[in-house]
Amino acid sequence: xxxxxxxxxxxxxxxxxxxxxxxxxxxxxxxxxxxxxxxxxxxxxxxxxxxxxxxxxxxxxxxxxxxxxxxxxxxxxxxxxxxxxxxxxxxxxxxxxxxxxxxxxxxxxxxxx
Amino acid sequence: xxxxxxxxxxxxxxxxxxxxxxxxxxxxxxxxxxxxxxxxxxxxxxxxxxxxxxxxxxxxxxxxxxxxxxxxxxxxxxxxxxxxxxxxxxxxxxxxxxxxxxxxxxxxx
Numbered sequence: 001x002x003x004x005x006x007x008x009x010x011x012x013x014x015x016x017x018x019x020x021x022x023x024x025x026x027x028x029x030x031x032x033x034x035x036x037x038x039x040x041x042x043x044x045x046x047x048x049x050x051x052x053x054x055x056x057x058x059x060x061x062x063x064x065x066x067x068x069x070x071x072x073x074x075x076x077x078x079x080x081x082x083x084x085x086x087x088x089x090x091x092x093x094x095x096x097x098x099x100x101x102x103x104x105x106x107x108x109x110x111x112x113x
Numbered sequence: 114x115x116x117x118x119x120x121x122x123x124x125x126x127x128x129x130x131x132x133x134x135x136x137x138x139x140x141x142x143x144x145x146x147x148x149x150x151x152x153x154x155x156x157x158x159x160x161x162x163x164x165x166x167x168x169x170x171x172x173x174x175x176x177x178x179x180x181x182x183x184x185x186x187x188x189x190x191x192x193x194x195x196x197x198x199x200x201x202x203x204x205x206x207x208x209x210x211x212x213x214x215x216x217x218x219x220x221x222x
Contacts, residue, residue, distance in 0.1 A: 031208065042119075045210075
């Protein structure tokens with residue numbers, strides 16, 4: 001079954017801890033994206049990667065880090081430097097040629113206690 | 114900088130009534146505009162794009178460059194249209210999709 005898989009679906013962490021969210025795709029897409037979804041604020045871009053071993057900051061990258069060692073995987077680390085990490089995180093991918101059409105995962109909800 | 118504005122957080126209509134979800138954008142170049150939809154307990158998915166000029170599930174959207182708008186319309190709302198709708202703009206050198214804040218559409222019986 002092709003698609004994008006995010007894990008875990010729900011995650012709780014204590015303040016001061018780093019946490020890594022997983023995003024895997026088997027669509028053979030070149031580009032991958034991480035968005036943060038907050039009520040009333042829509043989706044805001046955190047990081048994106050157009051190709052393996054390369055990634056760019058989005059609009060709200062502070063307090064986050066990513067890696068892109070494999071085409072299929074684009075994990076997001078929420079560090080303790082992120083001031084307000086409690087949110088719903090969405091991963092997406094797209095074929096390079098197909099501008100604007102992103103395929104999304106089901107999301108991961110992070111709650112900081 | 115590119116920006117997408119959706120002025121309504123919530124739009125409530127009765128079944129069978131016309132629907133118009135507003136979207137305005139600011140962008141210096143030639144944009145590509147999209148509408149994405151998120152139904153309850155489903156993942157966010159593409160509804161339609163302005164380039165294809167198609168009707169999906171009875172929805173249409175016309176790009177008006179003069180008014181910098183891309184409003185989503187449907188002549189007769191159905192209960193299953195209830196969802197969160199996001200307008201999005203693809204453009205610029207960054208290869209990224211910029212989303213609006215979203216409009217929750219509620220179709221009442």
